[in-house]
Amino acid sequence: MTQLASAPPRQRLRHVEHVMGTVVSVDIPAAAARALPGVLSWLHWVDATFSPYRDDSEVSRFGRGELPLAQCAPELAEVLGECAVIRDQSHGYFTTTPGGRFDPSGLVKGWAIERAARMLSAAGFADHCVNGGGDIQCSGEPEAGRPWRVGITDPRCPGELAAVVSGRDFAVATSGTAERGAHIFNPHTGRAATGLAGVTVVGPRLTAADAYATAAMAMGDAAREWAEHLDGYEAFATTTDGDTWQTSRFRARLA
Amino acid sequence: MRSVVLALGGTIAGLTLLLSFKSHAAAPPGGGADAAGMSASRATPASRSSPGRARSSAPAAPAARASAAPRTVTGSVDATTYGPMQIQLTLAGQKITKVTVLQRTDSGAESDQIDSFAIPRLISETLAAQNGGIDAVSGATYTSAGYITSLQSALDQARA
Numbered sequence: 001m002t003q004l005a006s007a008p009p010r011q012r013l014r015h016v017e018h019v020m021g022t023v024v025s026v027d028i029p030a031a032a033a034r035a036l037p038g039v040l041s042w043l044h045w046v047d048a049t050f051s052p053y054r055d056d057s058e059v060s061r062f063g064r065g066e067l068p069l070a071q072c073a074p075e076l077a078e079v080l081g082e083c084a085v086i087r088d089q090s091h092g093y094f095t096t097t098p099g100g101r102f103d104p105s106g107l108v109k110g111w112a113i114e115r116a117a118r119m120l121s122a123a124g125f126a127d128h129c130v131n132g133g134g135d136i137q138c139s140g141e142p143e144a145g146r147p148w149r150v151g152i153t154d155p156r157c158p159g160e161l162a163a164v165v166s167g168r169d170f171a172v173a174t175s176g177t178a179e180r181g182a183h184i185f186n187p188h189t190g191r192a193a194t195g196l197a198g199v200t201v202v203g204p205r206l207t208a209a210d211a212y213a214t215a216a217m218a219m220g221d222a223a224r225e226w227a228e229h230l231d232g233y234e235a236f237a238t239t240t241d242g243d244t245w246q247t248s249r250f251r252a253r254l255a
Numbered sequence: 256m257r258s259v260v261l262a263l264g265g266t267i268a269g270l271t272l273l274l275s276f277k278s279h280a281a282a283p284p285g286g287g288a289d290a291a292g293m294s295a296s297r298a299t300p301a302s303r304s305s306p307g308r309a310r311s312s313a314p315a316a317p318a319a320r321a322s323a324a325p326r327t328v329t330g331s332v333d334a335t336t337y338g339p340m341q342i343q344l345t346l347a348g349q350k351i352t353k354v355t356v357l358q359r360t361d362s363g364a365e366s367d368q369i370d371s372f373a374i375p376r377l378i379s380e381t382l383a384a385q386n387g388g389i390d391a392v393s394g395a396t397y398t399s400a401g402y403i404t405s406l407q408s409a410l411d412q413a414r415a
Contacts, residue, residue: 014411023402025411027390109396131407133396142390151406153394161406164389176395198395 012142015040020047020109022133026116027142032125039116039130046112049073052103063102082207083107090215090226095187098218110135110173110210117206135173137206149255155198155238162244163200163236166255171206175199175213176238184217195220197240202253203233325352330403330412340403344412 011030016023017040024043026036051057058076061067069077083104086094096104113132117139120128127140129148138148147166154162155176165172175184176198184193199216201209212233216223227235227247234250329343345353392407402408 016411018399021398022396023399023407025391025407129391131391131393133398133402134392134394134405134407135396136391136393138391148390149388151389151392153392153406155395161389161392172393174393174395200393 017043019043020051020112020132021053022109024113024116024133025131027129027131028120029125029127032120032123032128035120035123035125038123039119042116042119043112046075046108049075050079050104050108050112052101052105059102059104079104079108079111082111083211086208086211086215089230090212090219092187093218094211094215098185098187106214107207107211109133110171111207113137114171114206135171135206135210137171138167139169141168147255152200152236153198156242162238164255165202165253167202167253169204170253171203171209173201173206173209173213175210175217177217184214186218186220193218193220195240196223197238197242199223199227199235199237201227201230201233201235202250203230209233328412329357330408342403342409342412344409 013028013030013033015026015028015036017026018024019040020043026039028036048054049057050059052059052063054060058067058072062069062072062076069080080096083094083096086107087096094106096102098106109132113130113135114137116132117128117130117137120126120130121139127142129136129138129142134153136150138150142148147168148170149164149166150172151161152163152165152172152174154160176196177184185191186193196217199213201213201216203209203212212227212230212235216227216235216237219226221239223235223237224245224247227233227237230247234247234253236244236246236250238244325345325347327343327345330341341357343355343357345355389406389410392405392410394405397405397407
């Protein structure tokens with residue numbers, strides 16, 4: 001149960017929700033509190049429907065061949081469509097079967113957060129920032145005249161920031177080994193991805209940014225050249241050797 | 256499932272901290288307010304919205320005084336690899352001046368400041384983020400348990 005106080009204008013509200021195996025932080029104008037229940041319901045619905053860790057989720061049943069796509073929520077077909085686009089753009093480094101079985105998680109969280117942010121905009125609250133476990137969709141401004149500022153953690157020292165980006169309508173997604181170890185596989189070798197300790201992708205939509213970051217981790221060293229040619233998205237990476245690189249237009253995103 | 260809500264005023268005088276917890280949040284132990292599920296040094300609407308959970312460690316003070324007087328805010332208890340933990344922030348106005356991590360004993364009766372390698376780092380990060388005016392932090396996906404030692408957690412508890 002979430003309880004909210006009546007708030008004067010300009011007041012902001014932060015809501016923290018444990019969902020999808022992580023924590024989602026929602027920064028909204030206090031007046032947007034009435035839009036919050038719908039957003040939280042959406043995130044929990046995504047969790048129940050898309051979790052590969054729940055045997056009874058639609059994703060699990062679809063993956064086992066027990067449930068035809070036509071009988072699944074239409075959102076699954078939408079996610080599959082998004083996955084197919086990123087798979088092709090990433091030369092197969094992004095895949096819906098990273099560990100051998102159907103698991104679209106590399107895109108679902110970003111997609112769910114982007115959709116949550118869009119729900120807030122549709123409700124009339126354009127100034128918001130939704131952070132799903134480190135993957136962020138920002139819109140508008142936190143206060144009049146000031147852009148959002150998003151810190152990017154240093155994967156070699158997760159408490160410290162490697163860079164700060166800012167903007168008004170943008171997404172930031174980071175993939176890396178710092179929190180959960182080498183959990184990203186190179187689908188072309190079947191082995192754990194090597195070369196990068198972490199990669200951050202900045203661009204307009206979190207769905208793509210999240211999946212691009214996953215693909216870049218799987219690519220390793222080859223990600224630098226690949227990311228240079230992404231349309232509208234920039235990347236910043238830290239290699240396992242401790243070096244960093246960034247795409248040529250990433251500098252424009254820096255705060 | 257825990258839920259923490261903070262509403263932060265746009266101005267220092269208007270700064271209001273509001274935290275509410277789900278009903279199964281850890282019950283306050285017998286100790287002082289700082290060891291409770293949360294505390295705030297100033298009576299706020301939170302006192303009304305979550306009776307028995309949000310506890311005031313001081314009576315209501317005029318807004319002008321509250322903006323200058325240091326106050327502490329203690330977050331929810333989270334299970335971590337270091338055991339159950341709470342983060343306590345000391346604020347002067349909107350600035351975080353001190354971050355303390357409390358570790359609850361199994362009995363829940365006492366809270367002590369602990370010294371773990373993660374903690375000094377957390378503190379320095381938080382203070383650095385304050386100076387940097389960061390709104391959110393992007394990093395490799397954290398789990399629910401990892402969230403508490405994340406910078407995002409500190410930011411959520413007291414907006415930079």
